[in-house]
Amino acid sequence: VREGVQDIAIPHSLEEEGLHALRFRVDADADAVSQNNELYSYMYLNLFDKVLIVESSEGISQEICALLEGYEVTTVRPDESSLPKTLDELCAFDEVILNNIANSDLPEGFDEILNRYVYEAGGGLFTVGGSEGGDSEKAPVEAIDYTPPLGMMIVIDVSGSMSSGTDVGTVQKIDAAKNAAVSMVRDYTCLNERDYCGVMTLSDDYTEDASLLPMTRQDEIIEAIYGVEKG
Numbered sequence: 001v002r003e004g005v006q007d008i009a010i011p012h013s014l015e016e017e018g019l020h021a022l023r024f025r026v027d028a029d030a031d032a033v034s035q036n037n038e039l040y041s042y043m044y045l046n047l048f049d050k051v052l053i054v055e056s057s058e059g060i061s062q063e064i065c066a067l068l069e070g071y072e073v074t075t076v077r078p079d080e081s082s083l084p085k086t087l088d089e090l091c092a093f094d095e096v097i098l099n100n101i102a103n104s105d106l107p108e109g110f111d112e113i114l115n116r117y118v119y120e121a122g123g124g125l126f127t128v129g130g131s132e133g134g135d136s137e138k139a140p141v142e143a144i145d146y147t148p149p150l151g152m153m154i155v156i157d158v159s160g161s162m163s164s165g166t167d168v169g170t171v172q173k174i175d176a177a178k179n180a181a182v183s184m185v186r187d188y189t190c191l192n193e194r195d196y197c198g199v200m201t202l203s204d205d206y207t208e209d210a211s212l213l214p215m216t217r218q219d220e221i222i223e224a225i226y227g228v229e230k231g
Helices: 062-067 110-119 173-186 215-226
Strands: 018-025 038-045 050-055 072-076 095-099 124-128 151-157 196-202 206-214
Touching (some): 151 206
Parallel strands (some): 050 072, 050 095
């Protein structure tokens, strides 16, 4: 590593799903400040390979299963006891395929669970149907532009150094940080009403000033930000 700004690529493969901690450390001779020598980053690796097929009759999903070679595929009929009955059970799958299934074929309450699976948990849903795959009886499908809700946690440094002024004026760094955080919460190009936001402060220890709240409670989130104090 030479002095100055540079890009360094470190090839690495993550072999298991779940949470991974990445730590980077730089040591230098005559280093008077060692506190900034380490950087931690975290990555959560998901494997989206579990597919649930709900089929109207046994065996009609053979061609779909063939297309999904390499995936972990489970097929079930609406009247079988193995059909997921709760949101947690359904969230064990990354994608749900309804094959020739009408809403009336589903047991009572399953459509509500399926709706929450898509709109709250961000699960994938694909529906296919028709008469022997022909063009005469296509399943009614509405395609919409959808992104899952976002959860953002704002972390504000409240250590002693935040009481000093900024480089561009006399305003304290802590106040500049709070103003920037409030701007993010108020900017609906960053978050919208379906998203969530929380506030944490960090010094020698951390404090959760506001747990993840829906953006419909924007005023509470902003009040928590303005309530942040040094130390």
